[in-house]
Amino acid sequence: MGVLAILLLIVLMTIGVPVAWSFAAVLAYLVFIYDVNMTTLLLQGFRSLDHIILLALPLFVLAGYLMKSGGIARRLVDFIEMLVRGRRGGLGASMVYASGIFGAISGTASGAVASIGTIMIGPLAERGYPRGYASALLGISSLLGILIPPSVTMILFGVVTRQSITALFAATIGPALLLMLGLTLFNRFCAGRLFTENHPDDTMPGQKIASRWSITKSALPALSLPFLILGGIYGGICTPTEAAAVAVVAAIIIGFFFYRDLTLSRLRDSVVASAETTGTIMLILLFSFMIGRILTAERVPQELTEWITTLVQNPLLILLIVNAFLIITGMIMDDLSVTVVIAPLLMPLVVSAGVDPIHYGAIVACSVVIGANSPPVAPILYMACRIGQVSIHHAIMPAIWMILVVGLPVMMVTTFIPEVSLFIPRMLGVM
Amino acid sequence: MLSFFSSIDRVMARLLNLIAIIASVVVAGLVFFMVIARYAMEWSIVGVDELALISAMWLYMVGGIIASRRAEHLVVDFLPQQLTSPFLLRLHQRVVALIMVATTVFFIYLAWRMMSFAIKRPQTTPGLGLPELIPLSSLALASIGCFAYAMRDLITGRACHNPKEEGEK
Amino acid sequence: DTIKLKMATDTGSKGSPTGNALDNWAEIIQKKTAGTPDEIKINIFYQDELGDQKEVFDLFMAGEVDMMLNWPLTSYDKRMGLRNMPYMFLSWDQAFDAYRPGGWLNTIYNEVHNDQGLTFFGAWPEGFGGVATRGKYATTVEGAKGIKVRVPSNFPNPQTMQALGYQATAITWGEVYTSIQTGVVDGDAGNIIYWDYEYFRDVLTHYTRTKHVFVTGVLSMNTETWEELNPNQQKIVADAALLVMEKQFADAKALDQSYVDKAVAGGMEYIEPTEEELRALAKVAREQVWPQMEAEVGPELVQQVRENAPKL
Numbered sequence A: 001m002g003v004l005a006i007l008l009l010i011v012l013m014t015i016g017v018p019v020a021w022s023f024a025a026v027l028a029y030l031v032f033i034y035d036v037n038m039t040t041l042l043l044q045g046f047r048s049l050d051h052i053i054l055l056a057l058p059l060f061v062l063a064g065y066l067m068k069s070g071g072i073a074r075r076l077v078d079f080i081e082m083l084v085r086g087r088r089g090g091l092g093a094s095m096v097y098a099s100g101i102f103g104a105i106s107g108t109a110s111g112a113v114a115s116i117g118t119i120m121i122g123p124l125a126e127r128g129y130p131r132g133y134a135s136a137l138l139g140i141s142s143l144l145g146i147l148i149p150p151s152v153t154m155i156l157f158g159v160v161t162r163q164s165i166t167a168l169f170a171a172t173i174g175p176a177l178l179l180m181l182g183l184t185l186f187n188r189f190c191a192g193r194l195f196t197e198n199h200p201d202d203t204m205p206g207q208k209i210a211s212r213w214s215i216t217k218s219a220l221p222a223l224s225l226p227f228l229i230l231g232g233i234y235g236g237i238c239t240p241t242e243a244a245a246v247a248v249v250a251a252i253i254i255g256f257f258f259y260r261d262l263t264l265s266r267l268r269d270s271v272v273a274s275a276e277t278t279g280t281i282m283l284i285l286l287f288s289f290m291i292g293r294i295l296t297a298e299r300v301p302q303e304l305t306e307w308i309t310t311l312v313q314n315p316l317l318i319l320l321i322v323n324a325f326l327i328i329t330g331m332i333m334d335d336l337s338v339t340v341v342i343a344p345l346l347m348p349l350v351v352s353a354g355v356d357p358i359h360y361g362a363i364v365a366c367s368v369v370i371g372a373n374s375p376p377v378a379p380i381l382y383m384a385c386r387i388g389q390v391s392i393h394h395a396i397m398p399a400i401w402m403i404l405v406v407g408l409p410v411m412m413v414t415t416f417i418p419e420v421s422l423f424i425p426r427m428l429g430v431m
Numbered sequence B: 001m002l003s004f005f006s007s008i009d010r011v012m013a014r015l016l017n018l019i020a021i022i023a024s025v026v027v028a029g030l031v032f033f034m035v036i037a038r039y040a041m042e043w044s045i046v047g048v049d050e051l052a053l054i055s056a057m058w059l060y061m062v063g064g065i066i067a068s069r070r071a072e073h074l075v076v077d078f079l080p081q082q083l084t085s086p087f088l089l090r091l092h093q094r095v096v097a098l099i100m101v102a103t104t105v106f107f108i109y110l111a112w113r114m115m116s117f118a119i120k121r122p123q124t125t126p127g128l129g130l131p132e133l134i135p136l137s138s139l140a141l142a143s144i145g146c147f148a149y150a151m152r153d154l155i156t157g158r159a160c161h162n163p164k165e166e167g168e169k
Numbered sequence C: 001d002t003i004k005l006k007m008a009t010d011t012g013s014k015g016s017p018t019g020n021a022l023d024n025w026a027e028i029i030q031k032k033t034a035g036t037p038d039e040i041k042i043n044i045f046y047q048d049e050l051g052d053q054k055e056v057f058d059l060f061m062a063g064e065v066d067m068m069l070n071w072p073l074t075s076y077d078k079r080m081g082l083r084n085m086p087y088m089f090l091s092w093d094q095a096f097d098a099y100r101p102g103g104w105l106n107t108i109y110n111e112v113h114n115d116q117g118l119t120f121f122g123a124w125p126e127g128f129g130g131v132a133t134r135g136k137y138a139t140t141v142e143g144a145k146g147i148k149v150r151v152p153s154n155f156p157n158p159q160t161m162q163a164l165g166y167q168a169t170a171i172t173w174g175e176v177y178t179s180i181q182t183g184v185v186d187g188d189a190g191n192i193i194y195w196d197y198e199y200f201r202d203v204l205t206h207y208t209r210t211k212h213v214f215v216t217g218v219l220s221m222n223t224e225t226w227e228e229l230n231p232n233q234q235k236i237v238a239d240a241a242l243l244v245m246e247k248q249f250a251d252a253k254a255l256d257q258s259y260v261d262k263a264v265a266g267g268m269e270y271i272e273p274t275e276e277e278l279r280a281l282a283k284v285a286r287e288q289v290w291p292q293m294e295a296e297v298g299p300e301l302v303q304q305v306r307e308n309a310p311k312l
């Protein structure tokens, strides 16, 4: 019965019913088959949203919007581009690094796609990078936003599984560094082989040559943001939620007074746009939390665990099955649904295989990196294609190669070498 | 008649945006204040989190209504993008809108049951004793707002699409 | 025919002291009624199986859960927070006398629960709360200045800690460990040593038994369900609850002491303020917080506490 609910969810989503209302329909189905008490059902959904930890989500989403409208993203790109200028595959690599630093301020991937993409895809195309390739690279790089803290994905995972956000944030740094390294090497290999990179010694076409010092000076306020956020969390000044508010306030100050790109009307538009993004996520969460409650009360995760453990006992094999499950559902579901519905469903199984929940959080984050870029349901890749103004068909093959050569190995290493994810949280003493 | 609806829509848009902006400012401001109060001023802070959470619930729900108004929910648009026949596209839109209307009616029913219980057994927050009906009513409002816009989509044939970022075509 | 009841707790999984108490309560009832016309069967739900603390309490109030061993929330009725009133007792004996059937606090709690549609059976104590800290500690109001502690946000916990000189702040349970580790706060206030030892021992160095609150759960039942039982069943359920309560009063002290021993063996410093220091703390807290309680739970209740609480 519970499995049928997941199937129904997939069918509704695939035919194009908005994710939130697909969840609502599945909830209605579960209420119908399980005779659920409806007096307190929505109240339970409300209680799940009513968490101080979840406040970090709207705030980090808002911080992401403010980075774009406040000119912070552009200064970051200029700075990174200056550092890697003239190297083979340099401009591609700078998109990876820019996404990484952007990720240290923003909590989502879509923010990086929109801001880094609008700034960089054009110059990349002029430099000779195929638009499909550039969009695929943008899509997967932007996912650094959820691996490098702060991360909305880890906030959600922490809320549904009741793990410490501070520890989860630290656990995905290792995989993020691996992903950056992998993408840089992949891009360096492709540049000059799969396509010719034009005049790599120049600056970005059309850009005025500014002095290294003036670019650096201009980037300093932007570069201070990651230190403010991560330093605040791990330096004992604030909790992750509070760091999100600090990020918003700092982004507004920098946008208004340092870069002066931010105007009142841009600020208003950013706030409304981020409220809308937050709202869509929260409606999905509201319904998925209620679904989760019913499934737990009906002991579906436990039965799934028992069923799989009667078939397989080897912990390594169980982990492989979990990985496969996460990747397959990641292909056919959106990243949010995988994080809040599928991941907790598999959690008892993973814990029974001796895996630390924080380590599992890192595995889930890696699977989201893959899932968000793997067709047919690849929201981030599709968005990157819209920004890159290229048909999806041109981006699919490069995306698949990046997933096979970089994304999957990173996920496997993260899965089977716990130190990759757990080293940093242990070093920081947060677990 | 049309201009009547479009002027209602404009008023609603302004109202929703205004609530979203106020709620965002309050949430960011209060949480920021919590850091300053504890770290810089060394004050004991009681109940600030409760005020922030109430504002946040309004932000979440009004954000959801804004998404419905703009027909911009997160959606897997693989299938509609493969459809080329205008008839099939129209049919697809109506089927999706119908499902949205049905699920929002279910949402309204759940909200109705919740509000009945909440009015019969009112609760308050643990620190400041604020009525829980304040955040709960945002859910009831969201259920009605989302239903209204789903009805609009069913009648006008407007298709739901993914939120667009600035700079997207 | 057989009556089927749902029993739940908001704290403790299967095998924990709370979980065992539930098992015990259910077992006594089922054994006494098995095979008789008054047969009762009980389905047990441990922590998180039906949702978090607030959710389970909603279910209890709505009659979806029938019996609970819980730490009642103040959201439906502020008077439920009476057990958090600081320094109502200074010893276990005083606490037992107050909570046993016929005891003064038992009588008060009975009324409060009745008004909420709940039937009160008795207390399930864990022990006296304290302040667990990292790197520093205090036994006086002066010494506590500048020590930031995480406090449960329900009234009057933050107010009590402020009265005792600490800087109180609200942090969700899930972030307490990392917040102590990174230094966002210096410690956790109001818990018995069991929780601080079980969850935060790696980041804590001191536990000071300030005794400002006597931490206790409550054994109770939804009154609608209670009234569906016949007098014989009601007696069996209430007697079983009393047995569970008496057993816990006997066991809790020893269990608490065993965690003190464990914590000390693990390198934590355990501090008991002197009688004099304790009385000074109690005096300040009573002077500052008790008047505030009047607005919260009503002057009559506070007056009853004033009449019955031990003199300092």
Ligand code: NA
Pocket (backbone or CB within 6 Å): A102, A103, A104, A105, A106, A107, A108, A144, A145, A146, A147, A148, A149, A150, A151
């Ligand atoms: Na991030």
Ligand code: NA
Pocket (backbone or CB within 6 Å): A330, A331, A332, A333, A370, A371, A372, A373, A374, A375, A376, A377, A378, A379
């Ligand atoms: Na996918």
